[in-house]
Amino acid sequence: THYEGLLELLNEMNTILEAIQRSLDMYLETKRQCFPRFSFLSNDDLLEILGQSKNPEAVQPHLKKCFDNIKSLDISKMKDHVEGTHMNSADGEKVEFKNIIRLEGVIEGWLCSLEAMMQATLKDVLRACKLDLKKYLTKRDKWIGNWPGQMLITSSQIQWTSDCEKALDRGDKKGLKSMRKKQVAMLDKFSEAIRGNLTKLQRLKLVALVTIEVHSRDIIEKMLKSGITSHNAFEWQSQLRLYWEEDDCVIRQVLAHFSYGYEYLGNSGRLVITPLTDRCYMTLTTALHLHRGGSPKGPAGTGKTETVKDLGKSLGMYVIVINCSEGLDYKSMGRMFSGLAQSGAWGCFDEFNRINIEVLSVVAQQIMSIFQAMSNGAKRFVFEGREIKLNHSCGIFITMNPGYAGRTELPDNLKSMFRPIAMIVPDSTMISEIILFGEGFSQTKALARKVNTLYSLAVQQLSKQDHYDFGLRALVSVLKYGGRKKRLNPDMPDEEVLLLAMKDMNLAKLTAADLPLFNGVTSDLFPGVDVPHLDYSIM
Numbered sequence: 001t002h003y004e005g006l007l008e009l010l011n012e013m014n015t016i017l018e019a020i021q022r023s024l025d026m027y028l029e030t031k032r033q034c035f036p037r038f039s040f041l042s043n044d045d046l047l048e049i050l051g052q053s054k055n056p057e058a059v060q061p062h063l064k065k066c067f068d069n070i071k072s073l074d075i076s077k078m079k080d081h082v083e084g085t086h087m088n089s090a091d092g093e094k095v096e097f098k099n100i101i102r103l104e105g106v107i108e109g110w111l112c113s114l115e116a117m118m119q120a121t122l123k124d125v126l127r128a129c130k131l132d133l134k135k136y137l138t139k140r141d142k143w144i145g146n147w148p149g150q151m152l153i154t155s156s157q158i159q160w161t162s163d164c165e166k167a168l169d170r171g172d173k174k175g176l177k178s179m180r181k182k183q184v185a186m187l188d189k190f191s192e193a194i195r196g197n198l199t200k201l202q203r204l205k206l207v208a209l210v211t212i213e214v215h216s217r218d219i220i221e222k223m224l225k226s227g228i229t230s231h232n233a234f235e236w237q238s239q240l241r242l243y244w245e246e247d248d249c250v251i252r253q254v255l256a257h258f259s260y261g262y263e264y265l266g267n268s269g270r271l272v273i274t275p276l277t278d279r280c281y282m283t284l285t286t287a288l289h290l291h292r293g294g295s296p297k298g299p300a301g302t303g304k305t306e307t308v309k310d311l312g313k314s315l316g317m318y319v320i321v322i323n324c325s326e327g328l329d330y331k332s333m334g335r336m337f338s339g340l341a342q343s344g345a346w347g348c349f350d351e352f353n354r355i356n357i358e359v360l361s362v363v364a365q366q367i368m369s370i371f372q373a374m375s376n377g378a379k380r381f382v383f384e385g386r387e388i389k390l391n392h393s394c395g396i397f398i399t400m401n402p403g404y405a406g407r408t409e410l411p412d413n414l415k416s417m418f419r420p421i422a423m424i425v426p427d428s429t430m431i432s433e434i435i436l437f438g439e440g441f442s443q444t445k446a447l448a449r450k451v452n453t454l455y456s457l458a459v460q461q462l463s464k465q466d467h468y469d470f471g472l473r474a475l476v477s478v479l480k481y482g483g484r485k486k487r488l489n490p491d492m493p494d495e496e497v498l499l500l501a502m503k504d505m506n507l508a509k510l511t512a513a514d515l516p517l518f519n520g521v522t523s524d525l526f527p528g529v530d531v532p533h534l535d536y537s538i539m
Contacts, residue, residue, distance in 0.1 A: 037067075037343050039342070067318070083101060130158055150266070152205060154316070156209065168230055183220060184217065186213065194206055204267040205267055223235055240281055249316075255286065261318065277307055294419055295418035302423040317346050318346065319345070321350060322349050325354055326354060346396075347395070352398035436482075441497075467509055
């Protein structure tokens with residue numbers, strides 16, 4: 001700065017740069033108002049997309065950031081324009097659009113058309129899929145091959161709800177008993193199909209459908225045990241029920257009711273629904289009904305985020321998961337909330353209490369203004385000094401890990417806007433049983449108990465090492481690996497396959513002192529079962 005005039009020049013440049021940055025932010029904000037899902041992208045990503053607006057092919061890699069599971073579009077080049085004909089999911093499923101979309105003009109324009117066309121297409125497909133199911137009620141294996149996985153589950157749930165209500169309205173147990181019989185027979189057929197030779201996509205569809213149908217069977221069992229004979233009973237009203245009313249799919253639970261979101265989800269798998277999940281669903285749907293947020297709390301690996309995501313899948317919503325950290329400021333949070341309010345998507349803010357307390361007090365005001373506008377039934381409202389539209393299907397959820405270092409206690413005005421639910425211990429045995437069923441194993445109850453016992457004994461008896469993980473995530477990956485092993489060795493007995501999978505996944509990470517302990521536990525749990533020696537040298 002000893003050069004004459006240099007300091008003034010640098011200051012002037014700095015002022016100009018700040019003005020450019022402000023103008024750029026305002027320009028990007030106008031684009032975000034046209035297509036609200038741009039709010040979930042960083043400025044760099046958004047600039048890259050806007051820079052490629054004349055070239056739809058170059059925008060394809062960014063679609064996954066704006067939609068739940070649209071990985072790419074099938075694009076055809078015409079003489080004077082480009083059009084989109086199909087959407088493809090990350091798992092290889094292809095769905096044809098109801099009408100073709102012209103990919104021309106400003107990019108936010110045709111992305112809005114893409115969003116509207118995705119929803120219209122899925123509504124059409126669901127209507128047709130539901131009618132088709134009525135023809136194939138006894139031959140569901142044929143019906144599964146003809147439709148996208150998301151619509152299979154939704155139409156199957158609509159059919160199940162109406163069947164249950166008819167059975168309950170009879171006023172005796174006979175209706176439910178015959179439903180249980182049908183449900184068990186259908187699951188047996190599905191289990192047989194899973195053991196067969198399926199493509200990757202067919203297997204994904206079937207496993208997700210089985211996971212939901214097993215829960216439907218459990219609800220029928222529960223209602224039979226409780227002696228429920230009316231559809232007004234709380235046991236039935238507290239379930240997540242899907243109806244087709246006035247040419248639209250509607251979801252009801254207790255007092256709450258929602259319209260289906262028609263976000264394309266592909267075949268991203270579904271969560272095993274346990275009584276804890278059901279209780280969490282009820283709290284979250286009631287929170288949405290009261291124009292509040294939901295706040296699952298509990299230690300790591302209890303399924304807080306997954307439960308919010310899976311409820312979103314049941315309602316056909318777009319769920320964005322944001323991992324919070326100390327680095328988040330009120331501006332970036334405001335941009336997220338603005339995007340959620342305008343697009344009607346759900347935001348799940350993970351580890352919310354890691355955000356600095358100064359930021360949280362501003363965030364409380366931002367969230368309050370959204371919830372207030374929803375309570376007033378407003379179509380538009382003022383957010384951060386700018387008037388924006390409000391889509392009433394939006395939801396804000398926060399998950400928290402209580403009692404860790406570096407986490408703040410939430411301010412009271414923020415706490416009051418979120419309904420809390422404690423997620424403590426997931427039902428690992430039930431989860432294992434349903435995953436094993438979905439992977440095509442038989443005698444799942446006994447096997448699930450053994451796997452669960454092995455993992456709980458491993459936690460108690462083995463030494464404490466940083467790299468050991470015998471929690472729910474590790475358990476699920478072992479069972480999925482067991483399923484792959486079973487398909488590679490179809491003639492091997494189930495117990496051998498499972499024991500082999502558990503040894504493959506765990507032996508390599510055990511210390512020399514823990515190895516004999518682990519082997520001792522496995523030989524007690526699986527007496528007389530010898531692990532076959534597989535040659536892994538050819539990799």
